[in-house]
Amino acid sequence: MTATTVEKGTAAPEREGVRVRWRIALSFSEEDRTRLVEHLGPEMDRTMYAEYVAREYGRDQAAWLENHLRSAFVGTRLVLSGPSTAVRAAQRDALEAGLIGEEIELLERPDTEKRVYCPHCRCTTTAAASASMVQCSGCRLVLEVFEHFSRGLSAYLGAVAGAEDVAARTGEAAA
Amino acid sequence: MTSEVLTAYRRPLPLRRGLELVVREVRTESLGVCSVVLERESRGPLPEYVPGSHVLVECAAPTGTTVNAYSLTGSGNSPVDYAISVQFRAGGTGGSAFIHGLVPGDRVQVSLPRNGFAPTATATHHVLVAGGIGITPVLSHAEAAVRWGRPFTVLYGYRDGSAPHLERMRRLCGERLVECVGREALARQLTESLRRQPMGTHLYVCGSGSLTDATLQTARDFGWPEGRLHHEVFDTVALDPGEPFTVRLARSGGELPVPSGVSLLEALEVEGIGVPNLCRQGVCGECRLSVTAGTPVHRDSFLSPAEKSSNTCLMPCVSRSEGPILEVDL
Numbered sequence: 001m002t003a004t005t006v007e008k009g010t011a012a013p014e015r016e017g018v019r020v021r022w023r024i025a026l027s028f029s030e031e032d033r034t035r036l037v038e039h040l041g042p043e044m045d046r047t048m049y050a051e052y053v054a055r056e057y058g059r060d061q062a063a064w065l066e067n068h069l070r071s072a073f074v075g076t077r078l079v080l081s082g083p084s085t086a087v088r089a090a091q092r093d094a095l096e097a098g099l100i101g102e103e104i105e106l107l108e109r110p111d112t113e114k115r116v117y118c119p120h121c122r123c124t125t126t127a128a129a130s131a132s133m134v135q136c137s138g139c140r141l142v143l144e145v146f147e148h149f150s151r152g153l154s155a156y157l158g159a160v161a162g163a164e165d166v167a168a169r170t171g172e173a174a175a
Numbered sequence: 176m177t178s179e180v181l182t183a184y185r186r187p188l189p190l191r192r193g194l195e196l197v198v199r200e201v202r203t204e205s206l207g208v209c210s211v212v213l214e215r216e217s218r219g220p221l222p223e224y225v226p227g228s229h230v231l232v233e234c235a236a237p238t239g240t241t242v243n244a245y246s247l248t249g250s251g252n253s254p255v256d257y258a259i260s261v262q263f264r265a266g267g268t269g270g271s272a273f274i275h276g277l278v279p280g281d282r283v284q285v286s287l288p289r290n291g292f293a294p295t296a297t298a299t300h301h302v303l304v305a306g307g308i309g310i311t312p313v314l315s316h317a318e319a320a321v322r323w324g325r326p327f328t329v330l331y332g333y334r335d336g337s338a339p340h341l342e343r344m345r346r347l348c349g350e351r352l353v354e355c356v357g358r359e360a361l362a363r364q365l366t367e368s369l370r371r372q373p374m375g376t377h378l379y380v381c382g383s384g385s386l387t388d389a390t391l392q393t394a395r396d397f398g399w400p401e402g403r404l405h406h407e408v409f410d411t412v413a414l415d416p417g418e419p420f421t422v423r424l425a426r427s428g429g430e431l432p433v434p435s436g437v438s439l440l441e442a443l444e445v446e447g448i449g450v451p452n453l454c455r456q457g458v459c460g461e462c463r464l465s466v467t468a469g470t471p472v473h474r475d476s477f478l479s480p481a482e483k484s485s486n487t488c489l490m491p492c493v494s495r496s497e498g499p500i501l502e503v504d505l
Contacts, residue, residue: 018398018400019395019396019397019398020398070373070374073370073371073372073374074376074398075398076398077398095297097375098297098299098374099374100403101402102401102402
């Protein structure tokens with residue numbers, strides 16, 4: 001973990017017509033950080049307020065993010081660089097902390113894994129990116145994974161496998 | 176320029192679907208500002224509204240009937256009356272004179288409450304900036320914020336001796352009210368306040384065009400993104416007359432001049448092209464037109480920043496053209 005805190009924000013440099021005074025950055029590997037540095041260019045040194053290179057997005061990272069966002073002032077942007085699952089989970093927490101879409105820069109890369117939300121028990125299960133079926137980590141039901149991605153939950157929607165067939169059959173019976 | 180002589184007045188839909196209310200009380204708030212309290216004849220409950228809402232009021236002026244938008248000054252929670260505060264304008268279209276001439280018992284046709292200036296539900300703090308009569312929607316926001324325990328600060332800029340609702344604001348807000356006498360004091364306070372606001376704060380400003388512009392620019396200079404900025408302008412009198420330009424009608428193929436000092440809406444009406452409209456001050460959103468070529472100069476407070484920068488629409492009641500020709504979908 002590398003976290004740095006520097007006195008910044010006295011000047012507001014302009015970038016694509018938008019002024020940014022401070023940045024908080026979270027990347028998920030050294031390669032992700034390299035992409036971040038390339039993306040920000042000279043802005044990196046000028047605006048970076050706090051930075052964290054993490055391996056995952058877990059409880060510690062969420063706490064680090066929340067602490068920094070809570071003490072931040074308007075004029076701060078959040079930059080997230082890494083695999084979609086981690087980046088989207090951090091984005092969801094940032095939005096919940098009061099950030100708006102415009103304040104979050106995403107440097108996403110495709111993921112080898114995806115999160116699947118179970119509407120039955122409301123647990124989230126991590127599965128292979130290519131998986132079309134997954135067993136829920138909460139209620140152990142087998143879920144079919146849909147294309148529907150929830151930004152609020154940062155997960156794909158699961159549904160009990162075969163439930164749609166049942167619904168279709170009962171629909172026919174009723175008709 | 177009176178458009179009323181060109182097009183016979185027909186009560187617009189939002190007013191037909193609105194309410195006929197009775198004036199219960201008229202009182203002077205400050206120099207040139209009066210408040211009017213409206214209620215149902217039955218004194219029954221009125222529809223609730225979101226803080227920062229306005230109603231369209233049908234005003235009978237000597238030159239014809241005009242429809243003006245006025246902010247409601249209550250919290251919007253279980254209202255039994257609608258209160259508006261109106262500044263008298265000598266050079267206006269007669270709307271403010273009509274309101275100032277009302278007496279208890281008069282009947283007034285108003286629309287249902289409409290809103291383009293609502294508080295953001297996800298905000299962690301609200302900074303409310305008001306200039307003069309721009310206090311009216313801010314008062315509504317403050318009433319609701321106190322009621323629901325939402326954190327907020329009000330910066331109220333006024334000229335000495337002319338501050339509508341000042342006593343009510345002081346009682347309501349206490350420490351949360353920062354008073355600034357004069358434009359310079361307000362500018363200093365804005366710089367001080369907008370420099371360090373906690374993440375999650377949203378800014379709301381209502382006042383003259385120049386006050387609103389200055390406030391938003393200060394915020395942008397401190398890195399505030401557009402999504403945190405909310406404004407409402409009620410001061411069309413102060414809009415500069417603008418450069419003349421030509422409007423081209425994409426569908427019918429005609430071209431007509433829009434002289435300086437005449438709005439695009441008025442220029443179209445002169446040629447008998449009626450565009451449905453209500454407030455004629457860039458607030459209500461009724462007269463929106465699609466732009467097919469050219470770049471508009473947006474002066475309304477209705478369109479979102481994204482819509483404005485898309486160059487695909489404009490509000491012809493206040494907005495004009497950047498270049499010599501603007502083409503609209505008419």
